[in-house]
Amino acid sequence: MKNSNETPIITIENMHKWYGDFHVLNDINLSVKRGERIVICGPSGSGKSTLIRCINRLEEHQRGKIIVDGTELTKDIKNIEKIRAEVGMVFQHFNLFPHLTILENLTLGPIWVRKIPKKKAEETAMYYLEKVRIAEQAKKFPGQLSGGQQQRVAIARSLCMEPNVMLFDEPTSALDPEMVKEVLDVMISLARDGMTMLVVSHEMGFAKSVAHRVMFMDAGQILEQNDPEEFFGNPQHERTKLFLSQILD
Amino acid sequence: MSKIETASATIKPPKTNIGIVGWSRAHLFNGWINSALTLFVLYGLYKVVPPFINWAFLHANWAPVSGTCSESSGACWSVVTANIRFILFGFYPHNLQWRPLLAIVILVLLLFFSQNRKRWNMKLLYIWTAGLFIMGVLLKGGLFGLESVETDNWGGLPLTLLLSVFGLAAAYPVGILLALGRQCRMPVIRSFCVVYIELIRGVPLISLLFMSSVVFPLFLPEGVVINKILRAQIAIILFTAAYIAEVVRGGLQGINKGHYEAAESLGLNYFQTMRLVILPQALKIVIPPSVSILISAFKDTSLVVIIALYDLLKTTQSTLTDPKWMGYSSEAYIFVACIYFVCCFAMSNYSRKLEKELDTDRR
Ligand SMILES: Nc1ncnc2c1ncn2[C@@H]1O[C@H](COP(=O)(O)OP(=O)(O)OP(=O)(O)O)[C@@H](O)[C@H]1O
């Protein structure tokens, strides 16, 4: 806590990644401050998912540095585990564990990774379920919930690990339109609490109201980044303009 | 078109849609092919069932003495009743046969007790350990003043149950380990598992049993003897495990990659991910094929006759070589078949119940 707000919580320097010969991420440089909220957009296949998946080592980068809260991501399993416990991730398809109840989904990580007693973990879980406004479903199984409810549970599951950073990979794009808002509302309230967030999303309304910074990725590079007002009002690159015109229609 | 439909609807007598008549009309006599098949089957049943009942029950002879059978036209259950103790317990000393009987009773009670999923915890493990110990002592003796009985004299139902319960219980975890090993990133472990599984699946159980009883002892140093039943037991475990492994692998492949990622991103390590997230789902998917394997493994334990172990089937066969009982093999085999059937049916029934209980997707 001593150097809060000063040193960045995530630093990425000259990071490259290849899938075989395919250069997915090309010289990524990024620095995220504590409490900063970044929305990443860009065309399909531009490497947005790959970038945020590299941050918690679901994908391995091949060159450059990724440092999360002072710990560098290396092959060392200790570092990886440390970073994973500190970084929460929310997926497009929720990925709740279907054989466990909602409550068990939430307490699994705290009990087994953080070694918190079951009772305490359940209290925390109920607190976060309350927060995503779904506490009454605690005893149900994921298959019994709607998509929007499942995604809110998935967010609560990540929060139960008390992460410093939350990564979101298109959290609303698998949802029916009428459920998008309930999930975005949860994310907005999370933002109000000061969570550091990296969100891959094409929800431009969300970006405008919540993000400190919007990033545009294309062909494995961060092409442009700016505060939302500038980014949407005055995009610099042709590619960005084209992308925005397509998406805002 | 719609006119005709409404017309025919009013003509159709509504009474036939309900009750037995309605049901059989809908299921047994809808169309002439089905009607013909139904009649054919009914005729077949008429030809088979009443004579069987006559033979098996009405004219049957139950007295446990030989010689009385030649007079009646029905089944001669005497072959079973007169030899029941040999069929069930083989060469186990006559006056000590209450011990294997008690062991079987304990086993059945334990199985019955364990079928409730709520009781699956550490306590159950202790109960089983204690139960197995007691059963072992009952069979082998030599402790607590019980007379010692050589394993060469074990036979019949206790032997069959021993081989299958231990075989299945041990093969399942070994199979899971093999399946995980086959997916392992480390080439040495992976190749070992692949070679093992393919090798074992490439040979029949009989040859494995032969090897364990004939070839394997040749490699042992002089003076070292490994119990024959134990060797057969290990052969059965190794054999069944290879099949379980392939079934479990299928289940593992059916798991969404997102679940691995979600578990990883929560910070669970490999073993936790497997134990808490992946295996519970994978094993649930493969309940039906695993039970098929377990059932066939159970029946395959009868192959131990070829290495001169007297399992249930062998004791029955031996009874039939007695000149007094030579002509009554149907009765004896029907009796053994019933025992096998009860066990297999219980297994498949239980697996279906388990499947239903574990079904948490939707509903
Ligand atoms: N495991 C993989 N092996 C090979 N290529 C991959 C793999 N995963 C992704 N790619 C490729 O890498 C590129 C970037 O993928 P990524 O998923 O990061 O894109 P994205 O920006 O998230 O796109 P989308 O908006 O469609 O989710 C794509 O061209 C994809 O085909």
Ligand SMILES: [Mg+2]
């Ligand atoms: Mg993506």
